Amino acid sequence: MAAVAPLLRTRELSKRFDGVVAVDSVDFSLARNEIRAVIGPNGAGKTTLVSLICGRHTPSSGQITFEGQDITRLKPWTRATNGIVYTFQVTSIYKTLSCYENVALAVQKAIVRNPWSRLFGSESKISEGVWTALDEAGFSGMSDRIAGELSYGHQRMLEVAMTLSLHPKLLILDEPTQGLAQAEIDDLCTRVRRIAEKVTVLIIEHNMPVVLDLAETITVMDNGQIIAEGSPYEIENNPLVQEAYLGH
Ligand SMILES: Nc1ncnc2c1ncn2[C@@H]1O[C@H](COP(=O)(O)OP(=O)(O)OP(=O)(O)O)[C@@H](O)[C@H]1O
Ligand SMILES: [Mg+2]
Numbered sequence: 001m002a003a004v005a006p007l008l009r010t011r012e013l014s015k016r017f018d019g020v021v022a023v024d025s026v027d028f029s030l031a032r033n034e035i036r037a038v039i040g041p042n043g044a045g046k047t048t049l050v051s052l053i054c055g056r057h058t059p060s061s062g063q064i065t066f067e068g069q070d071i072t073r074l075k076p077w078t079r080a081t082n083g084i085v086y087t088f089q090v091t092s093i094y095k096t097l098s099c100y101e102n103v104a105l106a107v108q109k110a111i112v113r114n115p116w117s118r119l120f121g122s123e124s125k126i127s128e129g130v131w132t133a134l135d136e137a138g139f140s141g142m143s144d145r146i147a148g149e150l151s152y153g154h155q156r157m158l159e160v161a162m163t164l165s166l167h168p169k170l171l172i173l174d175e176p177t178q179g180l181a182q183a184e185i186d187d188l189c190t191r192v193r194r195i196a197e198k199v200t201v202l203i204i205e206h207n208m209p210v211v212l213d214l215a216e217t218i219t220v221m222d223n224g225q226i227i228a229e230g231s232p233y234e235i236e237n238n239p240l241v242q243e244a245y246l247g248h
Contacts, residue, residue, distance in 0.1 A: 004032075005067075005068055006029040006030055006031055007031060007032045007067060007169065007170060008028075008029060008030040008053065008064070008065070008066050008084075008170060009027075009028070009029040009030075009064070009065045010026055010027060010028045010029070010049075010052070010053070010062060010063070010064050010065075011027055011063045011065075012025045012026070012027065012062040012063070013025070013026045013028070013049070013052060013059055013061075013062035013063070013064060014059060014060045014061045014062050014224075015045075015052055015059055015060050021224050022045045023045045023048050023052060023059075024045070024223065024225050025062070025225070026045075026049060026062070026225065026226055028049070028219065028226060030170070030200060032169075032200055033196075033200055034201075034216060034217060035200075035201045035203065035214050035215050035216065036200075036201070036202050036203070036215055036216075036218075036219060037203050037204075037205055037211040037214065037215035037217075037218045037219070038050070038202065038203070038204045038205075038218075038219045038220075038221060039204075039205065039206070039208075039218060039219070039221070039235075040221035040222050040227075040244065041222060041244060041245060044221040044222050044223065044224070045221050045223070045225075046174075046204045047174055047204065048224075050172045050174060050202065050204060051086075052064065053084065053086075053172065053202075054076055054079055054080075054084050054085070054086040054172060055074060055076035055078075055079045055084075056076055056086070058073075059072060066079070066082065066084060066170075067082075067083075067169075069082075071084075080166055080168075081166070082169075083167070083168050083169030083170060084169070084170045084172070085163040085166055085170070085172065086163075086174070087156075087159045087160055087162075087163050087171075087172070087173055087174070087176070092159060092162070093147045093155055093159055093162070095146075095147050095148030096146065096147075096148060097146070097147055098143065098144050098145060098146055098147065099139050099142055099143050099144070099145055099147060100130060100134065100144065102147050102158055102161075102162055103130045103134055103158075103161050103162050103165050104126070104127075105162075106162035106165050106166065107126050107129055107130060107165045107166070129165050129167075130165055131143075132165075133161050133162070133165035134161055136161070136164050136194070136195060136198075137158070137160050137161035137164055137191060137195070138157065138187075138190075138194070139157070139158065139161050142154070151184060152180060152184070153180045153181065153183075153184025153185075154184075156176055156180070156188070157188060160176075160195070164195065164199075168199055169199065169200060170199070170201075170202060171195065171199050171200070171201050172202045172203075172204075173192070173203045173204070174204045175204055175205060175206065176188060176192070176203065176205070177205065177207050177210055185207065185210060189214060192214060193214065196214075203215065211232070212232045215232065216231065216232075217231065218230065218231075218232060218235045220235060220238075220240075220241050220244065227241065227244060228240055228241050
């Protein structure tokens, strides 16, 4: 039987910043519909890896394919309309606008950047897309709430709702639980699990209970390289992983 093609694959992907090799010849692949966690000590290269995947950084060498297409040189907004979206901080929400308006603006921005994207359509079609994204992120009853008045946890989830309106196939979350209270973390995990029924999720996370709760497979980075990959049990018992954490 032929192997199922991965959704995303990187081959010998590297990124150098002056003297630092932040990502060092990384071969990484992601299957459709999985929740994958990427962990590793500070400075391991996790954010740089996902920045290369979403197009925020251009690689020094190597290749990235998404659904079998070479996307290595595509601009970030083209990748976003192809289905790769990335949330990393709250700064992109408009604090004086409502949740509905924030998501509607995200859709509008995507259309302006790429008028031929599959988001293009009548106003009612756009509004339908906004409501679907709000619902998927668990905001149906909060659409009129002003973003700046939401808890920090909800502000982060609102950003996820904004990215969901772009109909992603791959949602990348970089440390989504940072700065959240425990109740907000539990809520975020529930929402992410629900989103993952339809969307592949790649999550960078330092909070191990969250990683173990969400991910079936964990990838561990250290010094720009993948040093281990496996089930939570395999990773917890891997001596290389223990050494990487203890060494820092
Ligand atoms: N824009 C940049 N310019 C120069 N060096 C950078 C840049 N971005 C990252 N680096 C360096 O690349 C290495 C990897 O950084 P990266 O942010 O990818 O790590 P990380 O695993 O996400 O760490 P953390 O867990 O602290 O977020 C670090 O040595 C960092 O200082
Ligand atoms: Mg980081």
